[in-house]
Amino acid sequence: MSRVYFVGCGPGDPELITIKAKKLIQKADVVVYSGSLIPPPILKLCKKGELYDAAGLVREEIFDLLYKNAKSDKLVVRLHDGDPSIYGAIKEQIDNLEKNGIESIIVPGITAFLASAAALGTQLTLPGVTQTIIVTRAESRTKVPKREKISELAKHKATLIFYLSVHLLSNIVKEAIAGGYTKSTPVAVVYRASWDDQKIIKGTLDDIVKKVRAEKITRTAIVIISDVIDPKTYEYSKLYDKKFSHGYRKAKVK
Ligand SMILES: C[S@@+](CC[C@H](N)C(=O)[O-])C[C@H]1O[C@@H](n2cnc3c(N)ncnc32)[C@H](O)[C@@H]1O
Incomplete structure (x- = not known):
């Protein structure tokens, strides 16, 4: 065939x-x-x-x-x-x-949000912070279902990732705050992740728009809103805990 x-x-x-x-x-x-x-x-x-x-x-x-x-x-x-x-x-x-x-x-290939996480040197899910990643886009000419409004998705306080949307960053910020993220929530914008001219801009919901505008970034970027970018605290994994047993290893300490 x-x-x-x-x-x-x-x-x-x-x-x-x-x-x-x-x-x-x-x-x-x-x-x-x-x-x-x-x-x-x-x-x-x-x-x-x-x-x-x-x-x-x-x-x-x-x-x-x-x-x-x-x-x-x-x-x-x-x-x-x-x-x-x-x-x-x-x-x-x-x-x-x-x-x-x-x-x-x-x-399959490595998608841009994974290259962005690598560029940020972070983990997108962290115990005690969030166990969920939401991948979405802001609405422009392509409609996004109402139930997927940014303010609705923001209610989960998960790691929220945007493709195709950096030019709509001020709307994203407004809706993310309306949905419940605090203004101090960390935001990262990764421009051309893994290319030689890659740029990383980090800030908070309060100042990211200004910072990204100053860099004149309007395309080819991933936006990540999440406490995992700059966590105040997080928990260690259970998997590698010495008290934790699983199919391949017994606990090393009782
Ligand atoms: C039409 S989508 C295609 C996404 C692609 N299929 C993927 O899996 O990465 C294009 C969008 O992907 C994102 N993108 C693609 N390559 C990127 C990169 N190297 N760094 C940051 N964002 C990228 C940007 O949000 C861009 O607007």
Whole structure:
């Protein structure tokens, strides 16, 4: 059966690509890639294939490229930054390909929020602080269901992560406070995580807008609101506690 590979190539650092993704790009006859978020060294892996930048194409044009080439048994890669399943608009293509007899294989990649956590040198869940991560976006032209309003999500006081939203930071801050976060809640904005020009801006809900404005960051950033960024206290893990037994280790102290 003819197929298309939807491949994630990670957040930017060319070494943060999986071996599977690298091999597919190297062997591909056709690569349709997601514009400026794919670093040049990754595109250079595609030695023999034709490269198409999806940034200038609409859904139907992308579909035609994927369909026609897969149908002629070429190795077709739809290359996404980060992970294809996160704000990647892949489902509409996968369903359409399936209707036309083409199967899709997804190869996961490291998504931007994980590269951002690494850049911050933190852990996104901390015992005694939060055990939950919420990944969302602020509403703009793409509507967000009412039940997912930022002020509703904020009620959980979990680690709240925003894609595609840094240009809407002042709305995010207003709604996060309306939902119950205090003004002193830590916020981090990571611009182009893992790229050479990565920037990290840390502040609180009270001052982050000013700080991000001063850096003129309006795109390609992850916003994280959470006490885990700068925790006042947290608890040690149970898993590595000397009094804790589990399937692979008995407690070392009673
Ligand atoms: C269309 S979404 C694609 C996300 C991608 N599929 C992923 O898993 O990371 C584009 C958004 O991802 C975020 N993004 C992508 N790469 C990033 C990076 N290296 N650093 C920070 N944010 C990034 C930004 O919020 C950007 O607006």
